[in-house]
Amino acid sequence: MLAPPAWLTAVAAAAVFAFLDVLLCFVYGFLDGVFEDSPVSCYCHGSYSAAMEDDGVSDTLYARRSACRDALMRLVGKIVRRRGSPETDRCKGRSPRWSDCSCESCRAWQRRGSGHDDGQLHFVVNQPEKKDAAATQSEDAIFIHGFLSSSSFWAEAVFADASILNCRMFAVDLLGFGKSPKPANCMYRLKDHVDMIERSLIDPLNLTSFHLVSHSMGCIIALALAAKHPALVRSITLVAPPYFLPCKEKASQVALKRLAEKKLWPPLQFGSAVMSWYEHIGRTVCFLLCKKHLTWERLLKLLTGKR
Known part of the structure; x- marks a missing residue:
């Protein structure tokens, strides 16, 4: 398949991403204002400071500026009556949001704790087979x-x-994933993930020696x-870790430019750009697919004969 001319893709990319800039923030800003008690603003029109960087929040979240979008969002703020306040919302640790699934499985973590401060991560344990008393103690x-x-x-x-294997294995659901807590008042920083693993596994189970096995994003946390x-830590195994050659630029900006450059071609590049620059895409996928996951599971079970 031949690639289209460079000038044509550049013009088309500018138009498409400008459209996404306005549409996604405008639509979700309006819907959040209507359905949420305390709407949480998206990062792309927030302000970034050095204090946030010290707190572990990437500056790439605040690098997505659009004058047209900001003007529309100010208009939305005047039209929609916003109920409650972010401070009240933070106290409640509200989740799921209106676009998330509210079935028993997806909300099970709320019965264990109202937020990431008092909840614990969900994890699966694989115990080694029982051996004779003379066998050495299993590793973790x-x-x-x-x-x-x-x-x-x-x-x-x-x-x-x-x-x-003579090894006790723990597969953890990270904060915000699987059956683990998904609090709305959490920034999901690297520190948050590390602290939750400590609080949920290392400290309560008194793990004094363990191996680490991780994949992709999990490699950074490991x-x-x-x-x-x-x-x-006795050993660490990294499967497909994110890697960039050293340079003078900030690592966060290098990752954003190389992985998520705003291009329409090739298609995989366009997908990476959309997923990286627009946090609302994740909520759109959640609304269209994840919120209906029980329906999809039933259909797949009918088609495949198994879950």
């Missing part, structure tokens, strides 16, 4: 999944064939965990 390993994944990534692909607890 923590498995950390990547983006758009969960503990089932390891539980279904690895644990089934690892029962003979490295941070190993750096914080070098005396506890």
